[in-house]
Amino acid sequence: MIEQIIISIILGILAGLFTGLIPGIHINLVATLLFINSSQLLSITTPITLAIFIISMTMVHTFTDFIPSIFLGAPDDETALSSLPGHRMLLKGLGYEATKLTAIGCLIGTIAAIILSIFFIKTAPIFYPFLNKTMVFILIALSLFLILTERSAKNKFFALVIFILSGILGYFTLNLTVIKQPLFPLFTGLFGSSLLTISFLQNVKLPEQKITKSRIEKKEILKALILSIFSSSLISFLPGVGSSQAATIASAFKRISEKTFLIVLGMVNSMTMLLSFVALYAINKPRSGVAVFVGKFLPNISLEQLWILFIVALIVSIIAFFLTIILAKNFSRFISKINYKKLCLFILIFLAILTPIISGWIGLIVLATGTSLGIFCSLIGTKKIFLMGSLLLPVILWSLL
Amino acid sequence: MKNLGLIQFSLIISVVGIIILIFLSIYSEPKISSIEEINKKNLENYVKINGTIINIDKIKSGENYFLIIRLKDFSDSIDVLDYENSNLKINQKIQVIGKISEYKNQLQIEAKKIKLLE
Numbered sequence: 001m002i003e004q005i006i007i008s009i010i011l012g013i014l015a016g017l018f019t020g021l022i023p024g025i026h027i028n029l030v031a032t033l034l035f036i037n038s039s040q041l042l043s044i045t046t047p048i049t050l051a052i053f054i055i056s057m058t059m060v061h062t063f064t065d066f067i068p069s070i071f072l073g074a075p076d077d078e079t080a081l082s083s084l085p086g087h088r089m090l091l092k093g094l095g096y097e098a099t100k101l102t103a104i105g106c107l108i109g110t111i112a113a114i115i116l117s118i119f120f121i122k123t124a125p126i127f128y129p130f131l132n133k134t135m136v137f138i139l140i141a142l143s144l145f146l147i148l149t150e151r152s153a154k155n156k157f158f159a160l161v162i163f164i165l166s167g168i169l170g171y172f173t174l175n176l177t178v179i180k181q182p183l184f185p186l187f188t189g190l191f192g193s194s195l196l197t198i199s200f201l202q203n204v205k206l207p208e209q210k211i212t213k214s215r216i217e218k219k220e221i222l223k224a225l226i227l228s229i230f231s232s233s234l235i236s237f238l239p240g241v242g243s244s245q246a247a248t249i250a251s252a253f254k255r256i257s258e259k260t261f262l263i264v265l266g267m268v269n270s271m272t273m274l275l276s277f278v279a280l281y282a283i284n285k286p287r288s289g290v291a292v293f294v295g296k297f298l299p300n301i302s303l304e305q306l307w308i309l310f311i312v313a314l315i316v317s318i319i320a321f322f323l324t325i326i327l328a329k330n331f332s333r334f335i336s337k338i339n340y341k342k343l344c345l346f347i348l349i350f351l352a353i354l355t356p357i358i359s360g361w362i363g364l365i366v367l368a369t370g371t372s373l374g375i376f377c378s379l380i381g382t383k384k385i386f387l388m389g390s391l392l393l394p395v396i397l398w399s400l401l
Numbered sequence: 402m403k404n405l406g407l408i409q410f411s412l413i414i415s416v417v418g419i420i421i422l423i424f425l426s427i428y429s430e431p432k433i434s435s436i437e438e439i440n441k442k443n444l445e446n447y448v449k450i451n452g453t454i455i456n457i458d459k460i461k462s463g464e465n466y467f468l469i470i471r472l473k474d475f476s477d478s479i480d481v482l483d484y485e486n487s488n489l490k491i492n493q494k495i496q497v498i499g500k501i502s503e504y505k506n507q508l509q510i511e512a513k514k515i516k517l518l519e
Contacts (some may be wrong), residue, residue: 177447369418
């Protein structure tokens with residue numbers, strides 16, 4: 001049994017590195033493949049071992065996913081202001097520090113989520129029925145809040161346009177009956193290939209990357225932690241809302257620096273992921289793709305099994321932290337030496353080949369549309385989080401209709 | 402604005418793409434499969450099947466009801482979940498388009514569209 005657990009942790013770490021470092025490949029895809037072959041796998045192992053594989057992969061993915069999202073798809077100086085804080089730091093030669101900040105956030109977030117879970121296991125069954133009844137109104141209020149907290153009237157207008165366009169795109173893509181894994185081309189287009197295309201079209205020249213030590217005051221970490229606990233607790237029990245929205249909600253309440261934002265982003269990423277397993281146990285509602293699969297392997301997940309998963313998550317998070325730091329250092333050395341334009345083109349071709357294999361030919365239409373909308377969003381200077389209308393608007397419409 | 406051409410181009414492609422996807426979502430359907438062709442590899446994908454209703458159970462879920470329709474074709478039979486509570490009867494021939502899911506190790510179809518065949 002112990003050997004099986006260790007093997008599944010190692011394989012999970014390797015799978016998490018694969019999904020985290022290759023743009024467009026998501027943990028849900030690996031979890032789906034695992035589930036499809038579960039009959040054969042369960043003849044040689046146990047459901048908890050498969051769940052341990054999933055949680056190990058998830059935690060490593062949560063940490064390493066920030067490496068390609070910071071180092072790839074950076075815009076040129078002209079659009080840099082509307083871009084993500086990680087890209088802005090990369091353009092200043094601080095890609096390593098940006099990744100390290102998210103890794104620090106992820107690690108603290110993991111510990112905080114495990115402590116918080118004690119509270120949520122007891123309270124979620126009490127507050128969830130109320131939350132469930134008011135969910136659609138909370139999602140509408142949340143969407144309006146994000147749009148209305150944009151600074152100027154022009155920004156508010158474009159945020160609304162992007163939210164609605166991506167919402168229509170998401171609604172009809174998820175309604176298609178002739179596509180497999182619709183979220184793959186949708187999210188790859190909106191958040192991945194759009195940024196890579198911009199990098200390819202614009203002449204992005206990355207400066208020499210510096211390996212700097214990040215100096216963050218304890219006060220900043222505490223501020224980030226309080227904001228993350230607040231926003232992650234709010235969104236972990238809601239469908240259609242991701243960690244980017246949680247980080248934006250957090251930053252909307254209190255002005256925070258670029259560096260603190262990156263810590264918050266890391267924290268909410270690991271917290272929302274782990275709290276989705278708490279939601280599976282406490283209210284039987286998995287709030288992430290991977291929690292759905294853990295729920296399939298462990299249909300009546302016990303408190304003991306949940307704690308085993310959390311202990312594994314903590315151990316793997318510590319390993320993932322050091323792996324991320326090592327990988328980010330190597331990425332920093334390598335990224336300014338290679339032809340960035342060619343690298344972006346290579347990944348774009350890879351994603352275009354992968355899409356029909358995973359989703360079928362219609363997936364290419366979704367990919368092209370998502371990519372165009374993502375490019376439009378970046379070039380008009382609107383924050384990428386409004387592209388999450390692609391998931392939020394369908395959830396709102398399905399609840400109302 | 403330096404990228405004005407690219408902004409306009411990306412907006413046009415986005416809108417055209419969305420219109421194509423709206424049409425595809427309304428008019429395209431999966432090919433007809435037999436029930437025996439449905440397996441775990443198709444999980445979460447949509448299928449279209451024709452068959453005869455051999456049983457209907459009305460299930461209460463919270464404050465709502467849904468139907469579990471047992472559908473049989475020449476090859477096998479499968480449960481179809483109908484959340485719309487269609488007015489169906491045993492021995493009727495129907496066509497179902499729905500998503501394959503799994504409940505307690507059994508594959509089932511969550512109906513999106515149900516059409517009477519006769």
